[in-house]
Amino acid sequence: MSLHAQDDPDLRRAQEERLRAVWKPPEGLFLRWTDTNNNRVGVWYTLTAFGFMLFAGVLALIMRTQLAVPDNDLVSANTFNQLFTLHGSMMMFLFAVPMFEAVSIILLPQLLAARDLPFPRLSAFGYWSFLIGGVFVSGSIFFNAAPDGGWFMYPPLTTRTDLSGLGADIWMLGLSFIEVSSVAAAVELIVGVLKCRPPGMRLNLMPLYAWYILVVAVMILFAFPPLIAGDVLFEMERLLGWPFFDAARGGDPLLWQHLFWIFGHPEVYIVFLPSIALFAMLIPTFAQRHLLGYPWIVLAAVGTAFLSFGLWVHHMFATGLPKISLAFFSAASEAVAIPTGIQIFAFIATLWAGKVKWSTPLLYASGSLAIFVVGGLTGVMVAVAPFDWQAHDTYFVVAHLHYVLIGGTLLPLFGGLYYYWPLITGKKLSDRMGRIAFWIMFVGANLAFFPMHLSGLEGMPRRVFTYPAELGIGGLNLASTIGAYLFAAGVAIVCLDLALSPTRPKGKRNPWNAGTLEWLALPDDEDWGIRSVPLIESRYPIWDQKDFVKKVDEGRFFLPDAEEGRRETIITTVLDARPIAVIRLGTPSWKPMLTAIVLGAVFILTTYHLYMAALFAAFATLAMVLWWLWTGTAEIPEKPCKPIGHGLEVPLYLSGPSSSGWWAMFITMMADATAFSGLVFGYYFFWTIHAEFPPPAFPGPGMVWPMVALALTLVGWAGTIATREVHARGKVTLARTLLVASLLATFASLFAGLAGPWQYAMNPEAHVYPAIVWTLAIWTAVHAGIGAIMQGYALARSLAGRMTPTYDADIRNITVYQHFLALTALVAYATIGLFPAVA
């Protein structure tokens, strides 16, 4: 197809009809929920997260009503515990993080001029997991069974089943399930940013939103897994009595605090950076100029991401750790102010240098920065250990964290809502209502949370359900309560504005006159994402590239057609975005939803100790995943290549490091390895707190079996690599034979790994040493089992003719898994088998 061919209106109309047919959403009362298009899944995701936010906000209002006057008895202490635990947990796990993922699923493909993200079905799976887990966790309060240990669930209060009820299990298992969906979204977004950019969009032309998404998704990958590891240990203690956090049997509750806050502090930046990313999009629009200091913003995002992993102990300043350790974390906490300040200055400078159009979204942006800076300044205060010892667990901390989160997450999201609503619906929200809502929320937030600094310094501890009048903090608390209601009134006006939106007429395209790609969307949106995938030469192509919108609309760029009736998008290289392939995308399907349901059943049934049913659900999940993969991935195309316009012809199949599937496997395994390192950290943590570890009274797993298991794993690993190489050279029979041998070795390593602790009759309930050894052995054995299933899967693909020497993505992807399995086995078996000899 040449440029010239697109001059023909009939051809364009025919192309549009083909695209429309291919991207037609499923219809019908039930079938519509099988949709996987990012536009729809993203909107469901956003609305669900918004709903959870309102629910958690109502919980906060009940708390504030209880605290309005001294010695109030509106709710009992027990209910109050459930209220604050669920408020914090929901705002963090069911609103802030999912909202970032939801908004990104909507915006990212638009920003990158992709038809959809590379794994649409994975997004849908993430959404259904989120919905099921979220309803399960939040619904528990109606049965008086909500978690009540605070959003960080410190043991031993929460691990002792005589002190805490089902709520702790609901928190652990329900939120673990949601963590799975967060990691799924992170994989999707990282691969999306790295591999699905339009031709020409080199790293230095990427919209800053995409930079932030990349950074935040990578942070999720390293932050959530330690919590998953902590959850594993926590539930082993609650359900099986393995004493990881029980000091009487050698455990230590501080281990939970470490694992929780290694997650918990980066989490703060995980919810803050995406909101700042919204600023990076809307500030250039309203300043009508390029954002100043592009590399400085990238520095700020990447620098914050790194530093945020060195802050976790500042939540543990009062736990009696050596002061030198505290000082390291205090230093890193102060250092993180540098990149945070840099990005705020870059925004201010851009506004200063531009011709500012004072709009409602900009009002939200500037107002929230003001609130955020107050929270940032108290953050600098509490990062100093001696001050923190005074303020720890008081309302001062409550004030600090709410200033940060309202200024750094919530209000920016409202700004983003006003900015992007026309993109999603084609209609603007009311400027008048938006401004009124803003000022009410701004006053409300300050009135609610500023007095908390003072009540905290006066000595009001956090999480108390009431306080005596003699403390003299009644007036401050009443002010906070009035502020909270004011804030809620502002949110109600925003909700009213949204509810009125369907009655308003459609607006014009690109109503803010923005320069970035997402504003190519039409008010009456088409489901195909973008008419043709443009060649990018600027950071603000709509402003800078001549006749850009017209050329996109007339299909004069790449991939303007769907000749084969398939959903497609372009895959490009990581650094320079050179087009290297067209991939076929997943279509609407029940599989993601069903997989989410059976996986949800595993977690929910385990909560109620229905282990056999949970095991059955686990096998159903495995079967679903295999069915999904078998029918939906690494499909051999009907022809090797296809033209995408401008004389460019690219393959329809990729395997190895240039493919999106390989990256997804690599990224998932990075998360998996991080969770594993959380468990290994546990082993060595116990070593540091015991004078003698392993304790002489408890036998170890010996040296022989762990070494045998390691050797078998390495044989399986080497065999898989050999299979990949032999297979690529066309020797299919030899490859299959090698694969069978590797499968046997990997499978045998599963039993050899468990044989050590089994032979020495290590009793995990007796002491933390056998418990942590069993945990490492089981973790590695389970991974060996999954590795063997993958090898069997690749063998079956080969036998079924779905994997050939030319189309060999399956074997290349499972080899990535084997690398990580070998590493896991090396660390695990060296730790449990060899470390006792040198300790």
Add this chain to the structure above:
Amino acid sequence: MKPGFRNRVKRLKVTLWTLIVPPGVWAVHFLFSYIWAAVSCAKLGEWSLFPTAFTIGTVVALGIILVSGWIAFVQSRAPGDPPPHEQGTDIDRLRFLATATLLLAALSFVGVIFTALPVILLNDCR
């Protein structure tokens, strides 16, 4: 500096992986400082290893950051395209990655010094 050496530096490949070298060094230095303090305080009750190992480690970390910052500095001045260096060209992409690396090197340098300060100012395990 010899022009030939400078030219070789200019041709070094920059990627997303080289971008995270300086903050990665900060992270490794930070982690080792923490582990070293935690283990020596828990196991020995004092830090007998101070100051030699810690000083060497800090100097090495600062050295790597300086070198990668210097390479980034040289590369960020690669001549070629006109300012403001926001085009989709090879040179501008190189200059962008190099500038970002240079800035990260500066931040990481400060970060490593921040981590080292407690060791100079506090010297026991209480």
